[in-house]
Amino acid sequence: MTGYALEVKQVSKKIKKRMIISDISFQVKPGEIFGFLGPNGAGKTTTIRMLVGLMKPSSGTILIGGYDIRKDFKKAMQNLGSIVENPEFYPFLTGEENLAYFARMDNSIPKERIQEVAALVHMEGRLKDRVSTYSLGMRQRLGIAQALLSKPKLLILDEPTNGLDPSGIHEMRDFIETLVKETGISVLVSSHLLAEIELLCDRVAIMTEGKIILTDTTQHLLESREQIRIEAEPQNAARDILSSYTDVLENGPFLYMKKSNDVSFWNQKLVENRILVHRIERLKPSLEDLFLELTKGGEQ
Known part of the structure; x- marks a missing residue:
């Protein structure tokens, strides 16, 4: 049994x-x-x-x-x-x-x-x-x-x-x-x-x-696919600092990373290096986002 x-x-x-x-x-x-x-x-x-x-x-x-x-x-x-x-x-x-x-x-x-x-x-x-x-x-x-x-x-x-x-x-x-x-x-x-x-x-x-x-x-x-989105300047300097810890994707004014650390950690590292942080936030995908990603957008 x-x-x-x-x-x-x-x-x-x-x-x-x-x-x-x-x-x-x-x-x-x-x-x-x-x-x-x-x-x-x-x-x-x-x-x-x-x-x-x-x-x-x-x-x-x-x-x-x-x-x-x-x-x-x-x-x-x-x-x-x-x-x-x-x-x-x-x-x-x-x-x-x-x-x-x-x-x-x-x-x-x-x-x-x-x-x-x-x-x-x-x-x-x-x-x-x-x-x-x-x-x-x-x-x-x-x-x-x-x-x-x-x-x-x-x-x-x-x-x-x-x-x-x-x-x-x-x-x-x-x-x-x-x-x-x-x-x-x-x-x-x-x-x-x-x-x-x-x-x-x-x-x-x-x-x-x-x-x-x-x-x-x-x-x-959902938690395993959470991202951190950051808007900071100078952006190139912020990217270089973050890249020393993890992979960083740049898209327009934003930098994206997988959630390997909490928001406060990244904020601290940027501020310590005199980076001006305009915005930093966690992005948690919905199940629908994940579903569309895994099934390549197929409709149910």
Whole structure:
């Protein structure tokens, strides 16, 4: 058994003669919110379809809650909840009736679990109402409730904020964070809203052309690419001083360096050498900046 909620090991997918997914590996830890990113055509959708059992990998291993989806498909799926695209419900039934319908598909789910998942998604007061009266955000929550019925270790959310307004997006982010804290579940999120992924996720994997090109914590990814920007005069003298410590890029009136030391260090070195410092600041890239850099500007 593995300690990961999800472990993908050297998975590939070939359709006809075309290699869609090429030897990808990554893990999702217990209680982690993991972002899965990539431009259109990168292979994200194919990967997610393999994770939820809608497609079979050509090679490699996928373990969900420690169970191999090839060798023990039923137990693997019992440890997985997912919303791929928009959740579908019977609009003429109530939320409770819809959940009861899905619960009957798995004999291991007790009746009281319906009320438990309703409480987890904060929908107790609307469970008796027809789904046709629900907002899009409420339907998304009901979809998550349905995905939680079997007490999975992993929840996969594909574009969970799709169609939501800014208020709904913020509410969904807070809800996912609270859900993870309250239940300890692991969540894999695929989204084109990179600012939300940056705020929400502990780690991210970036995929392009069927390969995982980077997996790291969101904080480390962004901090490792921080820069210091300096405007000082005389510029040539400032550049010479800074170059004795690190590589310096000159662009117009500014000098740029990787963040190998703090702002105060560079300010001190320049002032000691009688350099007039007009401006000195840290530039922290956004996840979107990093994504565009690594995928060469590809659109999601």
